Structures are given as structure tokens and as C-alpha cells.
Amino acid sequence: LTDTDALIIGAGPVGLYQAFQLGLLGLRVHLVDALPHVGGQCAELYPDKPLYDIPGLAVCTGQELVAALALQLRPFAPTLHLGQLVQRVARQPDHRWQVSTNQGQSIVARVVVIAAGIGAFVPRALKVEGADTLVGKQLFYQLDSLATYAGQHVVVVGGDELALSWVMRLAGQPPEHRPRHISLLHRRAVLTAPADLLRQFDALCQAGRTSLVVGQPTRLTPATGTQAGSLEIAAPEGSPGALAADAVLAATGLSPQLGPLAGWGLALERKQLVVDPATCATDQPGVFAVGDINTYPGKKKLIVCGFHESVMAAYAAAAIVHPDVAQPLLYTTTSTLLHQRLGVAH
Amino acid sequence: LTDTDALIIGAGPVGLYQAFQLGLLGLRVHLVDALPHVGGQCAELYPDKPLYDIPGLAVCTGQELVAALALQLRPFAPTLHLGQLVQRVARQPDHRWQVSTNQGQSIVARVVVIAAGIGAFVPRALKVEGADTLVGKQLFYQLDSLATYAGQHVVVVGGDELALSWVMRLAGQPPEHRPRHISLLHRRAVLTAPADLLRQFDALCQAGRTSLVVGQPTRLTPATGTQAGSLEIAAPEGSPGALAADAVLAATGLSPQLGPLAGWGLALERKQLVVDPATCATDQPGVFAVGDINTYPGKKKLIVCGFHESVMAAYAAAAIVHPDVAQPLLYTTTSTLLHQRLGVAH
Numbered sequence: 001l002t003d004t005d006a007l008i009i010g011a012g013p014v015g016l017y018q019a020f021q022l023g024l025l026g027l028r029v030h031l032v033d034a035l036p037h038v039g040g041q042c043a044e045l046y047p048d049k050p051l052y053d054i055p056g057l058a059v060c061t062g063q064e065l066v067a068a069l070a071l072q073l074r075p076f077a078p079t080l081h082l083g084q085l086v087q088r089v090a091r092q093p094d095h096r097w098q099v100s101t102n103q104g105q106s107i108v109a110r111v112v113v114i115a116a117g118i119g120a121f122v123p124r125a126l127k128v129e130g131a132d133t134l135v136g137k138q139l140f141y142q143l144d145s146l147a148t149y150a151g152q153h154v155v156v157v158g159g160d161e162l163a164l165s166w167v168m169r170l171a172g173q174p175p176e177h178r179p180r181h182i183s184l185l186h187r188r189a190v191l192t193a194p195a196d197l198l199r200q201f202d203a204l205c206q207a208g209r210t211s212l213v214v215g216q217p218t219r220l221t222p223a224t225g226t227q228a229g230s231l232e233i234a235a236p237e238g239s240p241g242a243l244a245a246d247a248v249l250a251a252t253g254l255s256p257q258l259g260p261l262a263g264w265g266l267a268l269e270r271k272q273l274v275v276d277p278a279t280c281a282t283d284q285p286g287v288f289a290v291g292d293i294n295t296y297p298g299k300k301k302l303i304v305c306g307f308h309e310s311v312m313a314a315y316a317a318a319a320i321v322h323p324d325v326a327q328p329l330l331y332t333t334t335s336t337l338l339h340q341r342l343g344v345a346h
Numbered sequence: 347l348t349d350t351d352a353l354i355i356g357a358g359p360v361g362l363y364q365a366f367q368l369g370l371l372g373l374r375v376h377l378v379d380a381l382p383h384v385g386g387q388c389a390e391l392y393p394d395k396p397l398y399d400i401p402g403l404a405v406c407t408g409q410e411l412v413a414a415l416a417l418q419l420r421p422f423a424p425t426l427h428l429g430q431l432v433q434r435v436a437r438q439p440d441h442r443w444q445v446s447t448n449q450g451q452s453i454v455a456r457v458v459v460i461a462a463g464i465g466a467f468v469p470r471a472l473k474v475e476g477a478d479t480l481v482g483k484q485l486f487y488q489l490d491s492l493a494t495y496a497g498q499h500v501v502v503v504g505g506d507e508l509a510l511s512w513v514m515r516l517a518g519q520p521p522e523h524r525p526r527h528i529s530l531l532h533r534r535a536v537l538t539a540p541a542d543l544l545r546q547f548d549a550l551c552q553a554g555r556t557s558l559v560v561g562q563p564t565r566l567t568p569a570t571g572t573q574a575g576s577l578e579i580a581a582p583e584g585s586p587g588a589l590a591a592d593a594v595l596a597a598t599g600l601s602p603q604l605g606p607l608a609g610w611g612l613a614l615e616r617k618q619l620v621v622d623p624a625t626c627a628t629d630q631p632g633v634f635a636v637g638d639i640n641t642y643p644g645k646k647k648l649i650v651c652g653f654h655e656s657v658m659a660a661y662a663a664a665a666i667v668h669p670d671v672a673q674p675l676l677y678t679t680t681s682t683l684l685h686q687r688l689g690v691a692h
Contacts, residue, residue: 052688055415058414058418068403069402072401277624297624298658304657308651308654311648
């Protein structure tokens, strides 16, 4: 069990700047994000696209903005919990909040700031009949214990680098741990991956150890005592109507999901958290929301607005963490205290 | 008479970003500032001091921030009216606003955004008895028509580069246009100016054409039929108690003044303009206020907050200028319209 002043859910640009603002006010900060890296939408949806409206940055890519914010945050070195999905936010009798993740991490914080953007980036669900009840049994969204698939008919769904890397990792197992056969199922014949990976995959196909199947999966049927599991597909003429599938590995990409958040018991309005714009406080004491996830009169979903909201939330959060300490507005140009916290000497 | 969509009063960092946001929304923009250059407080009070809290800029000086914002604004090339003090803001019968400056400039705008910070940077008043009624007659805050001072006893008050440059310009006039004598009055013997200027001044003093007087001015007496004007001074022992002064030129620096704004008829609360945080609208229709000059619940006087306020004001202003055109939130990463306005091709 970890204890901290403030926990930020979401390490996108606004979450990172929120951590900076809380750091300026002297608070200890932890950050949780579902992605294995910081940056949120900027890193996931437009890492190479130019942004033109960040004040003072005439042009920068999403990834450049993330790098700049991470650099700025460095003096405060918040603790990062990446690749973890928050599953539960619960108030303790002492009014602190306990936040639990799907990796078994549990953090107790005086305040929680939700900077979850358009949601946690989680694997996009494979939309086939029968899938819901088979997740974790016959349908998987990540490749963990490779030996599990020894001797099985495995179908990897997807056509990008991740899907191909899974195929290669499975095929690269020692013979006794290898799947019996690996099919790569993709909606079209063109795969999007580095040339060397495509060449390796092609060689495996030539050797008959893998095959590329073009089509859309429609239904997943579990194995029975007498029959192997199978994945039915809608495919162009001449292709098989079903693939033997003891295991389906879906590499169908990440998409933002608000799902988990809906279960935390906060007031949502059209999938947004309603906040007081003066503080960015939600209806739960000690819980704040900043960035694209929040709403208030006039709300604009722009990064520059989230930056300002982080300031409002930081001061309100500091007042909760240190109720007896006044938080006068300090300026980084002149404040010796802020210079000490930033680690800059003058 | 100039006509425009939006007029911004104040070309500090927030005024510049306000112009950028209005430009993104397709509005024609004019900017007025009392200073002869853009940048406001950043340029005037801390051009060389580092700021650490501008999002994505781990460290930058005030002047660097101004340069970055001016670069970002370049695609929209707003019309600048620098070195002009707004004296009057008046609503016309057609609901547009007429803004008049002390340079005789008159601009009619559909909306006005006040980004006046802590006020217009205007010359600091010389605090001596009798000064008020003699401004423009015997007391001057700028050096304009040099020939006016021919044959006069001139006292320049100040000890910095500007004060010394005035002395040199007056002394450098042809003999027939030169003052009879030039005194430099400063509160202490140490002058703050480049070495070459100090050397030139010293040479003039040696030649008896100028003199340095150390002391504080206390009272300005106008000339009468029989007696020359004089400036009384409180000075260390042995110094004169008064200087002959047909003209006093005060180079006493700039200080921010809210004075003029108080006369525009807007609702002020502790010298702040009260705005609706959803729009940054003041109590006057079509007049907005952003940055340090405004107030609303939770207001923090930080540049990053002013940036956000500029966004809110921009959308509300666009709705007034183009009431029949919806203003959906567009993103600079993806919007072709914004790319056209920014002049970037993809």
C-alpha cells in the first residue's frame, strides 16, 4: 500500500502539467496511466501530427509536446505507474481515497485528480459473436505466457507490427512449446509492418508453419468434448468459412474507454465529469477532474484549457492536503521557494 | 477611422495569444498598446528573468516568451498600434465600439478584448508640489520638439540611459537651438547608463554646459513676469535649494497605470474587471477582459490562466461577430480550415 498527497489518473499532456503544478505547490505526486508510456492521446493518436495552438510553441508534434512537458516535470520526479488500469476509487473512513489498479497496485491519496482525457487506452474489443464470455479463456488481448499455446491452433487477429510480432514470438518457441499452427487473420491482404518482419513472416508461410487469412471474424465457438474451438469468418470467395481456433489473440489496437471510470460513482454528464470551474472539483470531496474528461459552462476541449484547469485544481488540492498552510500565488520568476522546489539556483 | 472585427487593448503575452486565437477563428484583429513594443510586463518588468511554468517551456525568459508568441501570431498579422494609450471606449448606436487613443487614432470594432494586465505602462508621475497643473507647460514626460527649449534653463530629472540620452540630445542641438543650461537632477550621484554615454556627459559637465545635481525635487514654481520658474530640491548639505527651471523633463521611468481604464465605464472590483469565466465577457456587451486585469471565482494571476481565458473570449467574440455562423471546436492537428488560416500546407 502506497501513500501520497495526490494521485493523478492519466499521464497525457494535462496530467503531466497537473503533476508539475502540484509539484510547484510542494505536493508528493503519483501518476497512473493505462498506456505503458506517458503522453496519452498526444502519444497515441497524433505523435507525429503538428499542433499549432500550444501558446509559445508555433508548431510541435504531439510527441514533442509530451517530451517537453516530461522535461519540465523532471524536477518533481513523480512516481509513475504505467500500463495500469484504475479499477476502483474508494473513499476511506479517514477521507483519503484508495485507488486500485488491475495490476494489484493500491495507492492511498489525500486527493485524486482525474486527467483521463477521452478514457483509458485499452485494447479494442473484438466484435464477434460469443466473444464476451470467452475473454481470458479462448480470447486474449495480450500475449503473456507463450507456453500456454503449445500444440494449439492459434489465430492472431490483426495486420500491424504488434500482430506480426506475436506471430513471430509464438513461432520462435522451442518445438515442444510451439502452437500446432498459427493463422494471421486480417481484413485485407496488405499488412503494415517493418519490411524485415514481413520477410520473416513470409518465410514462415512458405514453410507452412503460418498462414495469412483474409476476412472478418464473425463468431467464436468454444471447444466441446468432441469438437475443437473455431472462429467463423466472412471472407472473399474461396476462403475458408471457419478457422480452427483453440486460442484467438486479438491485436486489434487500442481505443479509449471510459468504461472503468463510469463505475467509480462520480457524477457524469454525457460521459463528462461535472466540475466547479473555480477549483475543478467534482461532486466528491478531494476528487478533481481536468482536461477533456471534465465539463463546466463554456468548456472547450483544448489542451491549453486543460493546462489552466490544472492550475485551478492544484491550488484547491493543496488547500485540502495542507489545510493550515496558506497558498499565496507565487511566481517562478521571483519566488525563492519555487526555485528551491524546481532545483534551480539563482 | 479604422474598422475591424476585434480590437485588443494590451499586447502582453495574453493579448498576443488572444490575437492568435481570434485569428484561428477567422477574425480581423487590431492590437493597441501604450508601450512602443509588444510584450507588456514580460518585456518591461522581467525581460531577462526566467519563467519556469509556461506549459512545455521548461525555462524561458520573459523576452523569449514574447518572441515565441509573436512568431506564433505571425500568420494572422494583426494591425499593431504601439506607443498609444487608449483614452476612450464608447459604444456606438450600431452596438460597435469606438476606441480612441491619445495619438488621435480611432478604431471601430465589433468586439473589444481588454488584456491590459496591471495597466498601461505610462511615465511615472513626478511627485512634486505644483506639478499637476504644469504638465505640458513647464513639466514634460517626453522629449519631442527639441527647439522649444532654446535659451532655457532645463532640468532633466532621472539617472538612467533615457535621462542621459535626453541631456545629450539637447546639448547636441545647434547653438541657436540649445538650452542655456541643462541640469541633470538625480536622487543619488551614481548614474546608470552605458560607459560611453557617461563619458560624454562627464565631458559636457567639465565644459560647464551641463551639471549633475544630487537631490529630490520637492516643488515646481512657474515663471512669473519678473521671476524665472524654479524647481526646489531637498538636497544634501551645500547643494542648492532650488534650480532655475523654465522646463522640467521627467525621465522617471514607466509604471503601470489603470487610470485611463477606470474612465471607460466598466464594472471594476478592486481594480479588476469582473467577467463571466465561461466567456470572459464583462458587463458591457461585446467587451471582454482576459489576463491579470480580470477577475472571477478562483482567478489566479498566471500567464497560463490568461491563455485559457483567451480561448474562452475568442469563441464568445466570434459568436458576436458572426452570429449566424456556428463555431465548432476545431483542432489545429486536423482542421483543413485552420491550416488554411495558419498558412500551412499538408
